[in-house]
Amino acid sequence: MSNMDMLCSPQSSNVDLPTSPTAAPSSTAVSSKPRGQPSITPRRFTRFFTPITTRSTTGSKSSKRLKDITKNAVNQVKFTGFHDLPRFETPRKKRKILPTPESSPVQPLDSSPLRPLDYHVPSNLSHRIDYDFDDSDIEEEDEDEEAEEEKHFPAPITRLRDFGTSGRILQRSFGGARGVGRGRINDHCVPDWHAQTADYYTRPEDCHNYRGQALPFCVARCNTNSLVAIGDEEGGVRLIDSAYADNSFSQHHVSFKPHHNAIMDLAFSSDDYLFASASGDQTSRIVDMHTQQTRYVMHSHTSSVKQVRFQPGNDSIVATSSRDGSVMIWDLRCRGQDAPVVDYAVSFEPGNSMVNSARRANTVTYASSVNSMRDAHGLQQESRRSDISVTALSFLSDSRSHLLLTATEANASVKLWDLRGKYTSRRNGPSVPVSSTREPEAHFKHRQFGISSLALSGDGSRFYALCRDSTVYAYSTNHLIMGSAPEYEPSSNTQASKWFRPRQGLSGNGPLYGFRHPMFKSTSFYVKSALRPATSSHPEMLAVGSREGCAVLFPTDEAFLKKKSPQPSSGTSTPIIEQDGASGPRSRTGSAAKLEDTSLPIYNQGTALIRAHGRSEVTGLAWSTEGELVTLGDDFTARCWRDNDRNAAKGMRICGEGQGARWGWGWADVEGYDEEEG
Known part of the structure; x- marks a missing residue:
């Protein structure tokens, strides 16, 4: 019998060869008559040499995966001799070997069909061998992979940090929405204002105890x-x-x-x-x-000195204000x-x-004073109040450093002084400023409240007055003087032009808007404010003290403020209302309750820094050069607040009171902010 007959004999068909397809089981009895060589038709030829996966029409998950790994002409091993035939290692589970026309090795003539072929797969070709996996095995593996995927929890979604106005303008220049309004750019990429205040915290080691x-x-x-x-x-x-x-x-x-x-x-x-x-x-x-x-x-003052300031750009000029009602200028x-x-x-x-x-x-x-404003905030019709305390001072920016702002305990009017002028002496009556701001309308309807602190913005366009009615009023420095100013007209007399004598005080505009917060209560003149100028890493921020044992942060970016059209003032009195916006249903009660100024928007967009000072009043504040906030409390402690670790502030808000985890800590109180972030 020839070798070809041996390969085609019934005995050789019973051997499970790696290179031959598995014979289908027959349900009829085996005949003793030798079986003839089957005829090769194009259909049988195509079915014999076509992988199973390419003929599968099912849309199951396993069939799609098999179709990807058993593509034609991908796994090919070129036969170079019997000694180079690959060895197929038995896998853990029984798998059928899928032959291809070029990858099926030809048996040598002297080999026996009963002798198993000993193949060895080279390491560099093992990844090119194609196997026909059972659907049941793949489905089991798919179930295991799906179970592992169910155990994997995705990382929580966190908010993007706010990079300030300059960062948002840069993002907008790369395709963000941009709208140009009247006199300003409306920023449509403004994130939540809580992102600027939610990361502040203080540790037990950030406490200085007296x-x-x-x-x-x-x-x-x-x-x-x-x-x-x-x-x-x-x-x-x-x-x-x-x-x-x-x-x-x-x-x-x-x-x-x-x-x-x-x-x-x-x-x-x-x-x-x-x-x-x-x-x-x-x-x-x-x-x-x-x-x-x-x-x-x-x-030279006859009472306690309240505030002292160096003139910007000139450390030889110092301004002081006193409880005796005078403001004095000193030249060292x-x-x-x-x-x-x-x-x-x-x-x-x-x-x-x-x-x-x-x-x-x-x-x-x-030192001797070079200029003085005696009875700076006194009223001529009220000569009995000649010693009204001047509680706040602030120079304007470098280009206008000769202008000085002062505030008093008597009312909410801020006065503007020009240090180049020569003011009247005390015996001739109170000094007349260049200009003064108009008090809020509510102060005329109910009662007057004094100002305890002034803070100037970094660009000098706004200044903020902390009033004792628990409100921070924002003013425009460019509109302090309304109408004409005869004092600044050029004079033909060169000697007189050196020292002009103000003849009348001009009335300026009132505040643009105000800030309030439920935890912000200003009941004494020891409560101060501090403003951090905007830098490349920190936006501008206003911090104020409070009698409620906390400091309150107000972002000053006006892009956060919702627009509100002024309402005409009516004759009926309505209580002040406040919410997270310009108006709302929450009424104020207590000693600071007053009538609402319907022409003045009030915003409650602030964050309280709680728990660090207990229930003691927070008075003095200051921002360091690196952006940390230092607060002073009546509990004989000073605290340093930082925003360099977002997880620290968030952890204090969600950890609860168990096991003393919050002992000695303080954090920003932003209710609901962490839930929205998850």
């Missing part, structure tokens, strides 16, 4: 580093580093005592070489920061009077606190 020694009164930041200075009620000053580090804020670096009474306000020069302080001992001092020694004493370049003074070096170490450890005579310069 331990009942002296109550902190005021705080000011350095302009060239991350240090902040805190003044207390006993005349001491401590310098603390607000940079992010373990226990860096809990320890002070430098401490000294320039006054013997409470320090009401602090200010640094532009290069941080000089340090100005306003005290209840009726003096203001200029201290050299290299030696912590007093260089200048400004002693002018010749003063030298006199000896006794300084006390006080140790702040435990056990030796507030003890005079050294006493030495020193010579200081008593």
Whole structure:
């Protein structure tokens, strides 16, 4: 019998060869008559050499996967000899070998059909072998993969960080929607305003404790580093580093005592070489920061000094305001009077606190004032109120640094002064400012409230007045003077043009809008405000204190403010209402309740920083150069708030009160913000 007959004999058809298709089982009895060679038709030829997956018409998941891995002319192994035949390793489960015309090896002539072929798959060709998987096995594997996919939880969706107005303008330039309105650009890519305030938190190590020694009164930041200075009620000053580090804020670096009474306000020069302080001992001092020694004493006020400010761009000009109702301008370049003074070096170490450890005579310069506005906010028809306290000062920006803003405890009118003018003396009546703002309409209908703090925006276009009616009013600096200003007209007399004498005060516009918050209560003039200018990494932010034991943050980006058309004022009185918008159904009650100014939009878009100071009043605030917020509380502590870890603030909001996880922490209170993020 020839080899070809042996391959076609019935005996050889019973051998399960890797290169031959499996014979279909027959239900009839096997005949002893030799079977002839079957005829080869085109249909049989096509069915024999076509893989099963290409002939499958089912749309099952397993068949689609088999169709992808058993494509024709993909898995090919070229036969180069019997010794190079691949070895098919037996898989874990029984699988049928799918032959292809070029990949099926030809048996040699001397091989026996009963001898199993010993194939070896080279490592570089093993990935090219094609197998015919059973549908049942693949379905089991699919079920296992689906079960594993069900156990995998996708990562939660987090909000994008707000990169400020400049970042949104850049995004809009790459295809975002853009609309140009009248006099401004309407930003359609504005995210949720909570994104600017929700990440603030404070840790237990971000607390500086005075331990009942002296109550902190005021705080000011350095302009060239991350240090902040805190003044207390006993005349001491401590310098603390607000940079992010373990226990860096809990320890002070430098401490000294320039006054013997409470320090009401602090200010640094532009290069941080000089340090100005306003005290209840009726003096203001200029201290050299290299030696912590007093260089200048400004002693002309007859009552406690409330605020002190350096003129922007000129560290030799200093402005002070006092409880006696006067504002005085000092020039440190002018010749003063030298006199000896006794300084006390006080140790702040435990056990030796507030003890005079050294006493030495020193010579200081008593500066003389170059200009003064006596009875700056007094009313001529009310001569009995000639000593109205001037509680707030603020210079305008560098290009208009000769203009000074002042506010008082008597009303909500802000006055504008030009330091180039020569104002009247006290015996001739109160000084007349260049201009004054109009009070809010509600103050005329109910009662007047004073202003405790002024804050100027970074670009100088807005200034914010913290009023004792628990409202922060926003004003436009470009509209302080309305109508003509005869004082600024050129004069033919060159000598008279050097010092103009204001003849009448011009009335300016009132506030543009106001900020309120349920947790913002301003009941004393110790509550202050602080504004962080916009930088490449931080947007502009306004922070205010409150008697409710928290500070409140207000984003000042006017793109967040919803438009509200002014309503005509009616004769009927309506209570003030507030909500997360310009108006709403929530009425205000208490001592600060008043009539609503229907022409003034009020916005409640603020975030409270809670739990850090307990229930004590938060008074002084300051922003560091790196964007941290330092707050002072009546619980004898100073706190540093940071926004560099989003998960820290979020974790404090959702962790609950169990196991003391919130002990010593504080966080931004944004109700519902975390649920929307998930």
